[in-house]
Amino acid sequence: MPTAIAVTSADLVLPPTDHQTPTAALLHAPDAQSLDAALADMTVLLEQHGYVIAVYPATIPLAHERRLHTVRSVLESDRIACLKLDLPPLGVAVLVRQLRQLSVCDFSPGVVASAARLLSHYIYAGALLNSVTKLDRVPVGLKSHAKSWVPGSQFAVLANPAPQLVKVGSGELAGPEFSTQLLVGKGQLQSDWAASELAPAWQAQGVQETALPSDSPRWWGTSRLIEFAAYLPDISVLYQLVSSVRREVCIWCGIELIGDRCGFCSAPLAPAENHTHTAGVLIQGAPMHQSS
Structure with a gap:
């Protein structure tokens, strides 16, 4: 059985891209389920899948996060990974689906868990907002705050992989230099900007719509928004990207990993080994090797 991917909210489970992509398990909040x-x-889940990767956004209530770690502690299991993602809600959902895709490949659970940090760099997550006055997760200058009070103003904001903010009509967001698809979740803002302007500017290979995650208005500081995420949709590209990274063994828990941190115990890679790490990058849509 593939490694189980679990989430803290049902709206973080996007429809599968193919019949092989498994769904995700739901880890309920403390007020909805007893310990x-x-x-x-x-x-x-552990009996059925062997390993569980619990993925949750950094914005979930503290009690819910504590529940995840309490379950891991009580069960005394090193086969549960708790991955906190500092991405907008739709970006989290996209990354969860990519991990679901990878879970059925021939990667070990440790590689799948630590791949989350790698893949997050290739997700361009942002939103179209009618106001940035309550936006506190992306740096906003005083000038933009002032403009947000002008009726009809709209702002294109990118939170990941690097923060950007432009007023629609006076600039463009810098997008990915590799082939992506664009996922769009519409809130209460009426606009076709994502499909008619952003997708062509980023040369997206396709545009799909989905329901807006319930936490999106709180994350972006307004319900008048359209959230978007450009991502790598092809499992073969994801597979090659993850495969291109040198694998190590965690010195603390013995689980296989890629990158510089274990996905299961969060221990960093031993400093003496860092120079042997090989990073996979994408150039114009093609995974390449880059030795460091």
Whole structure:
């Protein structure tokens, strides 16, 4: 059985890209499920899948995050990974689906878990907003704040991989230099900007719409928004990208990993080994090797 991918909200589970992509398990909040029930559910997942990768956004309530770590601690299991993602909600959903795709490949659970940090660099997550006055997760200058009070103003904001903010009509967001698809979640803002302007500017190979995650208005500071995420949709590209990175063994828990941190125990790679790490990068849509 593939490694289980679990999430803290049902709207982080996007429709599968093909019949092989498995769904994700739901880890309920403490106010919706008792600790005993959460322990029982996790035990079943471990028995069925061997390993569980719990993915959750950095914005979930502290009590929910504590529940995840409590379950891991009580079960005394080193086969549960708790991955906190500092991405906008739609970006988290995209990354969750990519991990679901990778879970059925011939990668070890440790490689799948640590691949989350690598793949997040290739997700361009942002939103179209009618106001940035309550936006506190992306740097906003005083000038932009002032403009947001002008009726009809709209702002294109990129939160990942690097923060950007432009007023629509006076600039463009710098996009990916590799082939992507664009996923769009519409809130209460009425606009076709994402499909008619952003997608062509970023040379997206396709545009798909999905429901807006429930946490998006809180994350972006307004319900009048359109959230978007450009991502790598092809599992063969994802596979090659992850395969291009040198694999190491965690000195603390013994699980295989890529990158500089274990996805299961969060231990950093031993400093003496860092120089042997090989990073995979994408150039114009083609995975390349770059030795360091």
